[in-house]
Amino acid sequence: MEEKIISILNHAKELVAGVSKEADLMNVKSELLGKKSETNDLLTSLKDMSIEDKKVYGSKINDLKNELNNLIDNKLNEIKEAEFNGKLSKESIDVTLPATEVTCGAPNILEHVIEEVENVMMSMGYDVVEGPEIELDKYNFELLNLPKGHPARDAQDTFYIKDDEVLLRSQTSSVQARVMLANEDKTPIRIICPGKTYRRDADDATHSHQFMQIEGLLVDKHVSLSDLKGTFEVLAKELFGSDTVSRFRPSYYPFTEPSVEMDISCFNCKGSGCNICKNSGWITIGGAGIVHPDVLAGCGYDPKIWHGFAFGFGAERMAMLKYGINDIRTFYYTDLRELKTFDRRENK
Amino acid sequence: MISLNWCKDYIDLTGVDPEKLATDITNFGVNVEKVITYDIKNLVVGKVIDCVNHPNSDHLHICQVDIGASDTIQIVCGAPNVRKDLKVIVALPGAILPGDFEIKKGVIRDVESNGMLCALFELGLEEKTEENYNKGIHELPEDAEVGTNPLAILGYDDTILELDIHKHRNNDCFYHIGFSYIIGAILNKRVKEPTISYSEITDNVNNYVKLDVKTSKCPYYLGKMARNVVIKESPDFIKKRLTAVGMRPINNVVDISNYVMLEYGQPMHFFDYDKLGNTVLVRDALDTEVMMTLDEKERVLSKDDIVITDGDNPVCIAGVMGGLNTEVDENTKNIFIESAIFDAVSIRNTANKLDLKSEASIRYGKGLNYEYTKKAIDRACQLLEKYADATILSDMVVHDELNKEEKVVTFKPNEINEMLGINISDKDMAHELDRLDFKYEFQDGKFIVTIPNRRLDIEGNVNDIAEEIGCLYGYHNLKNTLPIAETKKGEYVGNVKYRKMLSSRLRSLGLNEVKTYTLINPETQKLFNYNNANPVILPNPFSSDKSVIRTSILPSLLGVYEYNKTRKVNDVNIYEISNTYNNTYEETTKIGILMSGNYINGGWQNNGIKVDFYLIKGIVCNILDYMGLKNRYSFEKATIKDLHPGVSANIILDREVVGVIGKVNPRINKNDIYVAELSLNGIVKPIKNIKFKEVSKYPSIKKDVAFIVKDEVSADTLIDEIRRSGGRLLTNIDIFDVYTGQNVDAGYKSIAFNLTFQDDTRTLSDEEVTSVFENIINKVTTKFECSIRDK
Structure with a gap:
């Protein structure tokens, strides 16, 4: 009996080792454990045995059955595993083929620059406001200390719409006057106003009849030129890199006094001189100054109590400098391939 | 353009480095665009002692040149006009001429040459034209001193500052006395204006000219008369100075008017008195009035322009250009001199309209200092007497309706300090005002500053003073601070x-x-x-x-x-x-x-x-x-x-x-x-707040139906009817197919819907859903007279 069990087991091992398909394994299973199997014969032979023998051999045959079942189950797992692996390997792909396009739209370059400025200024408590592009002479000029006949008006060749009263605004400074007048409680003001402006100019690589200005205004009780310089320094570092240094030079604007030009150290050559800064090491970004007392007074803020600073710069110029764009028309004739470059984060 | 040599008449510039000065002036707010110097090293005045033909050349000469050193030097020269005893410009070895051309010792066709005799174009002082080339080397005057700097003799030992300033500073920077005040503030030195003296005969100008001003746009008009002028070349110093700042010398009389303008900033106009006659009437021009200007062009005027007339006809577009009819020419004997102030806006408009921007109109267009209107006319008389042999008549014709009120600014020192974010003492602030040459008093802790009339750009508020002091203090010296303001978040508004x-x-x-x-x-x-x-x-x-x-x-x-x-x-x-x-x-x-x-x-x-x-x-x-x-x-x-x-x-x-x-x-x-x-x-409409909505825990039942409707029935109307007849158990309507073609008649379309039924509180029974579903089908088929497809 024991020899028989060993021989069945050995034979079973051989048989199982020889199959590689699930169906074959099932045949083997029935051959080994089925009704007509030797194992079954052994079981059948039990009934003629004594109770003691039944106990002894019954348990041995049971072990055999368990072992055979294990043998087959293991083999079955092996086969299934192999089949699954085969299936997976058939699903193998060329991962280097191009991806399915998942796109996001790109911001307009000017809006992108403006949003950067907005983010910095909003973090310092400035609200972003807008004003009309068709504007009254009063807001665009008169309240800004530019009465009719003022020489500075000559430089701004303006698109007038009706007589000399309605115009396309030539500067976003008009919003300054509107905001100050609208603030009836005469509380402190911190705003920036990005927007479109227009001047009668022929379009070429560096001139545009339409352009975007970003105007800033702060009105409070204690305001100094040094505060303006510090504010500009923060903005400059944020936009052009933390190693950027700012500089003020005297200038003239009718609506500010003192007035300054705001320069930054050249982000390209770091001050040693290059094409971008015309070898000066400095780049002019915009104009600024302490709000002229007549402007404050005209807008209902008593210049004896209130002071302010204002600044302004062109988004086009900023973008041209920052991204090395040579033609201002690039912003208004969008080639989408060029625009796509801006669908990403800034390096900072 | 400003000549520093000219400024030396009014301010001491000894030991001042022009480049450094230019930088300081720029930092002070007057932008110096360019510093032009004609300084070329190793240039000397030489005298040709001997000049013989070169043995190996048909055009070269071998010259021995005295340059004031112990030995003469030998130079080979190809110019046709080189000759014995000629005073010449010698570029010695080491001299670097324009175009980075360095002069070196050399050998020309076997003969040693130790420098170069120069033409003006070779020094960059003239254009290189064939005509200038054919002139040969430059011939210096006989009295030129050997060994000295020839550029000084030529008037090119000057430093010229090219300004790029904002227009509002035209009236205090674009003339030499005004500019000297700028230099004075920077160097902390006082300006000395010229002392003017000339003699007058007893004959009074008022006997010869009757002045009448019939426009409000000419608040100030002064006239004097010079008799028996001799038109000739200007003296050297006038010619040199005018040339240095880019003006072409014409003759002594014209040059003097320009010279005075560049000195005081006051444009002058000289009329030929014999052509003008005895009446000067200043009035608004008439519409379509025509006059011929000095450049021989017909100009059509309008009532916005100001004209000087002889009583009837225009003789000058005020502040813009004179008329051909009263032009000073080589035969002119008697001159009527005008020094006046016209309405700046009007002048600008006229100049723009006629496209006639001149040195004069630019200056009139920014307003003028009346003190210099008077000084300039006296200065012109002085120069005419001295350099045009003129006899000056006594007295002036005067029209004066000018508001001469002085601008006074009163402020506390801390107003300036707070505005700039600096902290300078009262004493230092007083010192800055001294440098600016502003007159002031200090009373009860306040400065009372009188703005000099030459500073027309200053309006008269404390910000103006802050700007002046700030520029002197230097904006580069300002600290970076942030405003002390209430903490708040920036927002996008509206x-x-x-x-x-x-x-x-x-x-x-x-x-x-x-x-x-x-x-x-x-x-x-x-x-x-x-x-x-x-x-x-x-x-x-x-x-x-x-x-x-x-x-x-x-x-x-x-x-x-x-x-x-x-x-x-x-x-x-x-x-x-x-x-x-x-x-x-x-x-x-x-x-x-x-x-x-x-x-x-x-x-x-x-x-x-x-x-x-x-x-x-x-x-x-x-x-x-x-x-x-x-x-x-x-x-x-x-x-x-x-x-x-x-x-x-x-x-x-x-x-x-x-x-x-x-x-x-x-x-x-x-x-x-x-x-x-x-x-x-x-x-942008008022909307409700977002509220979280949990999905129903109970199962949903989905049913499909396709309606065959007329083409013109829109999906929206079907959906509306389905929604209405479906009631609250119908929670979602999807369209999953729109079909025309086989099995659908022409003019019809089949729209297939997938409807979802669900309740938040219980499981729906089939019967319930079927009844709602049937109701939907009934309502839709009735309303749209349509059938359903493949039920």
């Missing part, structure tokens, strides 16, 4: 907030943001003019191409499409949010969208998404849903200008048209282009 929201949403939906011009062509404006808007038409456009203000963004977006299409970019998915205006100046912020080509590129897998009406509709729905407007809007088929009549719709929100959508009419562009435009204000 429309800006929604513009930003929508912009960011549209970008994330894959649309690219473009920016186009507000001003467009009148023909382009008519394109897609769906609400028949009348545009603002500019009365003074720069070009007709940009002459009206757009009423819609769509024409511009089509422009961007076409621009990209020509550049072979076929997938164009763009948007722009901009203001539009109609002719009542009403502002509407619009969101324009244009889509064409692929929305998603399929590539090798061919799984792209092509743009069609329903895709752009999807974009529009997405942003409307984003704005919190779900279930409040619909699309209503409409005929819209320049859109495909069968593929266009109005976008309706709360029963109002808030935009349009559709395919561009193939007559406009044959490609498949889809556009939509919405009014920003139209889609």
